[in-house]
Amino acid sequence: MVLIPGSKNEYFEERDKLIGMDRALRRDISYIQSRSVLEKEGDEILRRIRAEEAESIWKEDHLDVPHPFPGMEFLTGKKVIEKTRIFKIISQMPKGALLHVHMPAVVEPRTLLGLALKERSMYVCVPTRLTPTNLSSTLPIFLPLPVDSRPSIGTSISSSDYISNTWVHIAKARETFDRALGGPKGFDDWVVGALTINAREAYKTHNTVTKIWKKFKSTFSVAVGLSSASSVLHEYFRAFFVASINDGISYVELRIDPVFAKGILGEDGKRYLTQREVVFMFGESIREVKQELKKEGCEDKFLGARLIYCSVKKVAPKDLYVAVEDSILTWPIPGYDLVGQEDALRPIIDYLEPLLYFRKRQAEEQVEIPFLFHAGETLGDGTAVEDNIYDAILLGTKRIGHGFSLVKHPKLLQICRERKILLEVCPISNEVLRLTSSMPMHPLPCILNNGVPVALSCDDPSVFGNFGVTYDFYQVLVASEINGLTTLGTLARDSIEFSMMPLEEKTEALRIWEVKWNVFLQQIVNLYGLLATKH
Ligand SMILES: O=c1[nH]cnc2c1ncn2[C@@H]1O[C@H](CO)[C@@H](O)[C@H]1O
Numbered sequence: 001m002v003l004i005p006g007s008k009n010e011y012f013e014e015r016d017k018l019i020g021m022d023r024a025l026r027r028d029i030s031y032i033q034s035r036s037v038l039e040k041e042g043d044e045i046l047r048r049i050r051a052e053e054a055e056s057i058w059k060e061d062h063l064d065v066p067h068p069f070p071g072m073e074f075l076t077g078k079k080v081i082e083k084t085r086i087f088k089i090i091s092q093m094p095k096g097a098l099l100h101v102h103m104p105a106v107v108e109p110r111t112l113l114g115l116a117l118k119e120r121s122m123y124v125c126v127p128t129r130l131t132p133t134n135l136s137s138t139l140p141i142f143l144p145l146p147v148d149s150r151p152s153i154g155t156s157i158s159s160s161d162y163i164s165n166t167w168v169h170i171a172k173a174r175e176t177f178d179r180a181l182g183g184p185k186g187f188d189d190w191v192v193g194a195l196t197i198n199a200r201e202a203y204k205t206h207n208t209v210t211k212i213w214k215k216f217k218s219t220f221s222v223a224v225g226l227s228s229a230s231s232v233l234h235e236y237f238r239a240f241f242v243a244s245i246n247d248g249i250s251y252v253e254l255r256i257d258p259v260f261a262k263g264i265l266g267e268d269g270k271r272y273l274t275q276r277e278v279v280f281m282f283g284e285s286i287r288e289v290k291q292e293l294k295k296e297g298c299e300d301k302f303l304g305a306r307l308i309y310c311s312v313k314k315v316a317p318k319d320l321y322v323a324v325e326d327s328i329l330t331w332p333i334p335g336y337d338l339v340g341q342e343d344a345l346r347p348i349i350d351y352l353e354p355l356l357y358f359r360k361r362q363a364e365e366q367v368e369i370p371f372l373f374h375a376g377e378t379l380g381d382g383t384a385v386e387d388n389i390y391d392a393i394l395l396g397t398k399r400i401g402h403g404f405s406l407v408k409h410p411k412l413l414q415i416c417r418e419r420k421i422l423l424e425v426c427p428i429s430n431e432v433l434r435l436t437s438s439m440p441m442h443p444l445p446c447i448l449n450n451g452v453p454v455a456l457s458c459d460d461p462s463v464f465g466n467f468g469v470t471y472d473f474y475q476v477l478v479a480s481e482i483n484g485l486t487t488l489g490t491l492a493r494d495s496i497e498f499s500m501m502p503l504e505e506k507t508e509a510l511r512i513w514e515v516k517w518n519v520f521l522q523q524i525v526n527l528y529g530l531l532a533t534k535h
Pocket of ligand 1: 102103104217220255256257310312339340341342374377429459460
């Protein structure tokens, strides 16, 4: 029989004990117990503002956003989020590392388009001439063309004499874009629409995982073409680093498919870059950005970036051996992953043989390329692809990309906690890709309460519009009352801790982060503390 405490005092003692036991596994607990007076005050401020804004902002109707709520659908609520003080505060937070983002889905679509428009080799074609009727359902096909296959003439892709699938230079296509389609601005909007998912698509026309992935995949085909010229790609990397740094991110790991890396046309327009050259260019972009920061005296804002290799799970298992050798050839790379729409593609188990061979080759070559597998990005329960989580763990994955379905498996939660397998959780991606309809329904609180290490990431920000990681942090903070400032700090610390930086670099990154964290806490207290003037 359960003994119910007799007095009110005893009851509350027992109550505190029970809550304490329930929260004991959380990774933020030890930080909460040992946090400074400053952090405690910062946390109280954040909680106070969150509560105020839950009333003042999230219960009011906004233009085009009726019935909002904290953690609501991101694509509808984004403008409201941006109005909040919580958003402003989080945007100043030192975020640590960004561990889960895909090429080429990380830079503002208009920035990418701007870069591509200046590129001599960049051409566009469409399967049939564009008209007001087919515009929104027609995808542009972009490709940098080698010098000797560039057409000398070209009509407008919207004129009546346009011949299907013929190449027109991107700048010309834009200039000559039919007035009835909006002229050059119409061209830009058309391309941006093809690179992004909008609220109507996510929440109306494509409101299931299968439908939204159809649109999602098509954004990649457009982005790949636009970014496959060497000078575009170089600027693309830089733009990504700069935007990340401005969001308080100090280190990134970017997933790239070697098949993409093999299709980059060189500046001479004659040959394609080798993978090594692409990796070198990536390194160059890092060095350039670092140098610029150094000139401004803030080099500690950016510690660097690494490329994680990944293959899409549509490749035939026998062809994965090529990716294995590619990865070994371009070592040091910090990890290897298998990506793509989990529900529609092969399960990891199909690749068991090449993956075991990968392990063997690493031992032979004395290199270490840890697995950082996507797994559990599905609503399935016990389906062949949902079993990916078992295989990811058995194959020794160091982190799990998404792990959305992990909460269905108590034993795996325990294993991830005990073996410290971090989940790269991408809340907004999961919501836009329709695994959850809003943040309060996301399984993250369950993962955090189970003490599984987590880092937040934005996955494909150019498609979802969640650039940096502020938006994802925001959605997490407002959707749980347990989460507070110390939770955000723990997530950021773990993103560094579980990054693939070598130990020395990591120690330095953590040291720098702690300094910045304290500056951030002080800022919150100065700006929003009870003694500060009202804002
Ligand atoms: O959330 C995701 N889950 C699985 N695969 C993804 C996700 N986001 C992007 N990609 C896949 O990664 C490749 C480029 O690296 C693309 O094939 C894209 O479909």
